[in-house]
Amino acid sequence: MQDGRYAFRGKKHLLLPLLFLLPQLAITVVFFFYPAGEALMGSFYMEDSFGLSKEFVGLDNFITLFSDPSYLETLRLTFVFSLATIVLTMGTALLFAVLADQVNWGGTLYKSMLIIPYAVAPPLAGVLWLFLFNPSGGVLTELLHHFGYTWNHKINGNQALFLLIVSASWKQISYNFLFFLAGLHAIPRSLIEAAAIDGASPWRRFRTIIFPLLSPTSFFLLVVNTIYTLFETFGIVHAVTQGGPSKATETLIYKVFNDGFIGLDFGGADAHRHGPDLPPVPLRGTQGDLLGQGTQYGRKERTGKSHRARLPLVRHRHCALSPLYSAGRHDPHVRRAHRLHAVVVRRRVPQELHH
Numbered sequence: 001m002q003d004g005r006y007a008f009r010g011k012k013h014l015l016l017p018l019l020f021l022l023p024q025l026a027i028t029v030v031f032f033f034y035p036a037g038e039a040l041m042g043s044f045y046m047e048d049s050f051g052l053s054k055e056f057v058g059l060d061n062f063i064t065l066f067s068d069p070s071y072l073e074t075l076r077l078t079f080v081f082s083l084a085t086i087v088l089t090m091g092t093a094l095l096f097a098v099l100a101d102q103v104n105w106g107g108t109l110y111k112s113m114l115i116i117p118y119a120v121a122p123p124l125a126g127v128l129w130l131f132l133f134n135p136s137g138g139v140l141t142e143l144l145h146h147f148g149y150t151w152n153h154k155i156n157g158n159q160a161l162f163l164l165i166v167s168a169s170w171k172q173i174s175y176n177f178l179f180f181l182a183g184l185h186a187i188p189r190s191l192i193e194a195a196a197i198d199g200a201s202p203w204r205r206f207r208t209i210i211f212p213l214l215s216p217t218s219f220f221l222l223v224v225n226t227i228y229t230l231f232e233t234f235g236i237v238h239a240v241t242q243g244g245p246s247k248a249t250e251t252l253i254y255k256v257f258n259d260g261f262i263g264l265d266f267g268g269a270d271a272h273r274h275g276p277d278l279p280p281v282p283l284r285g286t287q288g289d290l291l292g293q294g295t296q297y298g299r300k301e302r303t304g305k306s307h308r309a310r311l312p313l314v315r316h317r318h319c320a321l322s323p324l325y326s327a328g329r330h331d332p333h334v335r336r337a338h339r340l341h342a343v344v345v346r347r348r349v350p351q352e353l354h355h
Contacts, residue, residue, distance in 0.1 A: 044058060071255070081165060081229065081233075085172070086222065086229060089172045090218065093176030094180050096114055096173070097183075114174060118172075118175050122233065123235035125170060129170065135153070160241045179220070179221055182217075187210060192210070195208075230252065233251065234253045234257065
């Protein structure tokens with residue numbers, strides 16, 4: 001059965017698909033590859049404050065960069081900020097997605113309200129939380145004062161970092177919520193209902209069935225959130241703390257701005273600029289392998305080679321997945337779900353029923 005698609009075969013048919021790709025390739029080269037190449041080349045030069053002359057210095061900018069204690073402190077700060085933001089964002093989004101997926105009445109309204117923060121620009125998200133935590137009369141500040149806690153992020157670096165983490169997480173929760181909700185809808189309801197019939201608790205159903213089947217979505221969001229915390233949080237930092245107090249919230253992307261546009265050290269700023277590029281690279285490669293080859297659930301042998309979990313396939317009248325397994329035992333997805341479900345029923349079924 002033909003699907004209506006046209007296949008370009010042979011060298012004489014390459015011109016037309018190349019013409020279709022040319023606009024996108026031109027945009028990618030002009031706005032992505034060319035600026036990245038210029039930044040890489042600029043990191044090997046020392047420029048004057050006006051950019052009128054430059055001198056080739058080789059790797060001196062990178063040597064100065066990694067011998068600077070303030071840069072190493074910025075790396076540590078960026079790691080803490082990124083890790084805390086990713087954990088808070090993904091954990092809250094997953095909780096909201098699970099709760100919203102169980103709502104029967106008014107679910108569309110709840111889901112729409114949870115998506116609204118994604119439409120807010122990063123600087124506005126930072127300003128909103130800045131108003132709530134304003135030391136001179138913010139709503140949350142007054143609430144903290146009522147419980148005896150003094151809040152002033154302008155003089156307390158830990159409080160300022162916490163404010164950035166909350167602002168950046170709130171902005172990104174909606175994006176993660178959408179993907180987690182879509183992943184939950186893709187899980188067959190028969191698997192969850194079968195586990196419930198066999199007596200699995202909600203937490204056990206989530207841990208052994210739902211969360212493993214969400215692992216491709218979770219890894220994709222891990223990559224996206226890592227890129228977000230490294231590159232897209234400049235507006236939040238600039239609007240809320242400007243890297244203060246005393247550079248307690250100066251992340252890598254904001255240090256590039258300070259060194260390049262404030263300190264006029266263009267060569268050093270170009271060298272700083274490549275720091276945030278490194279963490280997403282291995283994640284992107286691993287993501288391609290994971291999404292391209294599928295997710296394997298199981299344990300590792302001593303040789304290090306992963307294989308599917310070898311759990312006994314339960315075939316008896318007490319297992320609610322037995323009809324599903326009998327109907328589609330040749331489907332690898334059904335077999336995997338049956339093995340996952342076997343963990344739930346293996347301990348509560350008498351041993352003689354397994355034979």
